[in-house]
Amino acid sequence: MATTNDHPGEQAAQDPIKLIGIRDTALSLDEVFRAVGDDAAGGTALFVGTVRNHDGGADVEELGYSCHPSAEAEMRRIAEKVAAEFPVRALAAVHRVGDLRVGDLAVVVAVSCPHRGEAFEACRKLIDDLKHEVPVWKHQKFSDGTEEWVGAC
Numbered sequence: 001m002a003t004t005n006d007h008p009g010e011q012a013a014q015d016p017i018k019l020i021g022i023r024d025t026a027l028s029l030d031e032v033f034r035a036v037g038d039d040a041a042g043g044t045a046l047f048v049g050t051v052r053n054h055d056g057g058a059d060v061e062e063l064g065y066s067c068h069p070s071a072e073a074e075m076r077r078i079a080e081k082v083a084a085e086f087p088v089r090a091l092a093a094v095h096r097v098g099d100l101r102v103g104d105l106a107v108v109v110a111v112s113c114p115h116r117g118e119a120f121e122a123c124r125k126l127i128d129d130l131k132h133e134v135p136v137w138k139h140q141k142f143s144d145g146t147e148e149w150v151g152a153c
Contacts, residue, residue, distance in 0.1 A: 009040030019092035043116030045123035068135035
């Protein structure tokens with residue numbers, strides 16, 4: 001009889017990257033969640049980054065995201081790295097660009113793995129690496145008339 005780790009469902013999927021995208025339209029939690037559905041996954045972790053009404057002690061009035069043309073390819077590269085490090089059954093990541101309002105979804109990532117711990121770790125690695133490595137920039141305008149550009153995801 002095979003041990004648990006020998007079961008194909010305990011291993012990474014052959015092609016786990018299901019959805020990668022930069023969007024100039026509203027993001028959908030349902031789309032991302034459906035993309036990572038997998039019968040062999042016992043855990044799915046989802047992270048949603050939203051536009052908040054403040055940053056660094058100042059009230060945010062307007063916010064816009066822009067990206068380098070290589071941003072989507074960089075997202076895929078990071079997704080491939082995460083999928084190689086964890087037993088990922090399915091992975092999805094989408095980021096919004098353009099003008100956003102407070103409460104809008106800026107980024108949604110999800111990872112399905114055989115177990116919850118792996119899903120949490122892989123999802124955290126995915127969003128942290130996207131934030132630090134993908135060329136996406138945030139332009140914030142504050143209520144006091146100041147503004148700033150931030151390299152962020």
